[in-house]
Amino acid sequence: MLLYILLDVGLAVFGAAIGAGLVALAAGLGIGRIGGQAMESIARQPQAGGNIQTAMIIAAALIEGVALFGVVVCLLIALNVGGIA
Numbered sequence: 695m696l697l698y699i700l701l702d703v704g705l706a707v708f709g710a711a712i713g714a715g716l717v718a719l720a721a722g723l724g725i726g727r728i729g730g731q732a733m734e735s736i737a738r739q740p741q742a743g744g745n746i747q748t749a750m751i752i753a754a755a756l757i758e759g760v761a762l763f764g765v766v767v768c769l770l771i772a773l774n775v776g777g778i779a
Contacts, residue, residue: 703775710772714765721761725754 732750736743 706775707772710768710775713771714768717761717764717768721757721764724757728753728757 728750732746735746739746
């Protein structure tokens, strides 16, 4: 019984850690793609650089906010299931 509880809690914490890592990885890939596409767009139309840069910064900030929220949720799950909090 005790082994089952420890294994169950361990798997929950492991899953939360994997989730936090996936969120961070996906956010990094998304922001990198936004930056790359924005640089390509600015290279094609330099006169639209200001508008493209503004849209890029706003999109990157939104992705970063969602990623931060996802990491916090995963960490709260790990803390609550792990009995630390």
